[in-house]
Amino acid sequence: MSDLKVVLHVSEADRWHAALGNLANLTALDDQPAVRVVVNGSAVYVLQGQHDWLGHMAKAAAKGVTFQVCQNSLKAHDIEPGTLPEWATTVPNGVLALAEAQQGGFAYIKP
Structure with a gap:
């Protein structure tokens, strides 16, 4: 595996395709x-739900990609953490998770 580390930031539903x-x-x-x-x-x-995009995410997770979901955003959108796919983990604050990733040497990408 490469020494390169990348964090993708997805904050808008319409940016998932990219x-x-x-x-x-x-x-x-x-x-x-x-x-x-x-x-x-x-x-x-x-x-949420069942659709082909979740299948693509599950394949990425199987290849080692980690998905961190902001608890603040879940709360703001009335989504229970227990309804997330099994490969998704929650973090208390998405912005803080991004800052920690960058501090840890991850290159920030905003698709």
């Missing part, structure tokens, strides 16, 4: 970087 394209490209690399996705804002809505 984020999923980025994830597909990153996870297809022979020397795949460490990839983290921080989800907040209206983007949390996409983690």
Whole structure:
């Protein structure tokens, strides 16, 4: 695995298409970087229900991508953390998670 670390920030539901394209490209690399996705804002809505985008996210998670979901955004959008897919973890604050990732050497990408 590459020494490169990438954090994708998805904060709007309509940006998932671009984020999923980025994830597909990153996870297809022979020397795949460490990839983290921080989800907040209206983007949390996409983690509900059943649809093909969740399948793409699950495949990325199976390849080592971590998904961190902001608890503040879940609360603001009346979403129970227990309804998230099993591969998604919650963090108390998405913005703080982004800052910590950057402090830890992750390159910030906003699809």
